[in-house]
Amino acid sequence: MIMVDLYPGVPIVDQRLEIVERKGRGHPDTLCDSLMEAISVALSQTYLKEFGTILHHNIDKGLLSAGSVSKHFGGGEVLQPIELTIGDRATRQSGGRNIPIADIAIDAARSWFEKNMRYVDPHRNVSYRVMLAPGSEELTNIFSFPGIKAANDTSATVGYYPLSPTEKIVLSLERYLNSKEFKSVHPETGEDIKVMALRREKNLDLTVAMPLLCRDILSEDDYFNCKDILVREMTKFGASWESRPYETEWCRAR
């Protein structure tokens, strides 16, 4: 049975208060989600290639444990790498053949780091702890009926469209700050960015958490100068929100 209903709520743009948060590419939560997804995709590709079907796995749990660094103006070094624990289940053999799931998981994680984090050396700065147990018997079974596309858990997907103007500015600001173009002009900024917005009526507050990297910051003065420049850039970027009349585009889409 398929049931289609009108959205019964009041759209966020018609509400007086709106709070939006975006965890950027280098935020630990985003790292965990992105890494687990990359591992799940790599494993699925191997299963498909070897067995013609995606075997049971639940790779959605990862834990990143902080390492430690020494730092000073102009540089620093990693004293203890971060540790990525990879959970929780994956089928490691089928039809008498073994799949090197630990190697696949670590390779996928390393290659994600290489593509996405400029300054994380995936060999020297990260240690990997693979804690993948075999798939649970009861669940592995649901994939053994050919022709049936099964879900491996009780899952639901929720999506919506269009984004509100506040959501748009938060998303695009994070993408801008993490873009190749921005990083080439401001290599001193890190990827662990969080953008938060608070809209009250038509007033928007944006808060951005973004690290400045010690290798490129040479003094306290340098730090505050960089910060001033970045605040100006963000304010300029944010102006595109304020200049757009609230409501128009979004309401026309409805």
Place this chain on the structure above:
Amino acid sequence: MIMVDLYPGVPIVDQRLEIVERKGRGHPDTLCDSLMEAISVALSQTYLKEFGTILHHNIDKGLLSAGSVSKHFGGGEVLQPIELTIGDRATRQSGGRNIPIADIAIDAARSWFEKNMRYVDPHRNVSYRVMLAPGSEELTNIFSFPGIKAANDTSATVGYYPLSPTEKIVLSLERYLNSKEFKSVHPETGEDIKVMALRREKNLDLTVAMPLLCRDILSEDDYFNCKDILVREMTKFGASWESRPYETEWCRAR
């Protein structure tokens, strides 16, 4: 500024479709949340006792990795314990004094297992991996202003009241199945319970996932007999929902 608004949506009881899920006491996600909370509470008590204030910590990340068991009708044994990784940050020294955060964390986790899980031996069936890094410098600082009650992260709390009849039946069914009374009559049922409800108009479907423990199940027949008895008990419990006229109580509360 405090802003109070009417809830702008249509109450769930007035919508045609409602989906509710409850992960019970022994579900791995609930275990992680409960254990981390117990650890945070224990640490906070120590900080209060030693320093008169709660020092910075972020204990909200835990990862439970599956162990392994051998099992057969009538019994089984744990071959490899489950592993609890405890992340991510806690202040371990202040004013020259050290706090044994790892010991506090492990003791709190063990005592939670003892109080809540009949068959998990917190010494033999669980291994603990404490990966608590020191508090981040930037955040530790926010607690150093006496008299100011600070939040240690950007956090928001969302609550609502009252529960819909569907939410009530799901919550109370899980509590009933995990109650002392039920467990004394049905010791063969485990704590890892999930209750799911799908309401379409006035029709309710309940789905319950609950393990039957091999120590108390002696044969395949025994398994299906137990299951039949449990389904009857749950059906009886669920009848209280169906006999109650939809809307009344909830709508009167509005």
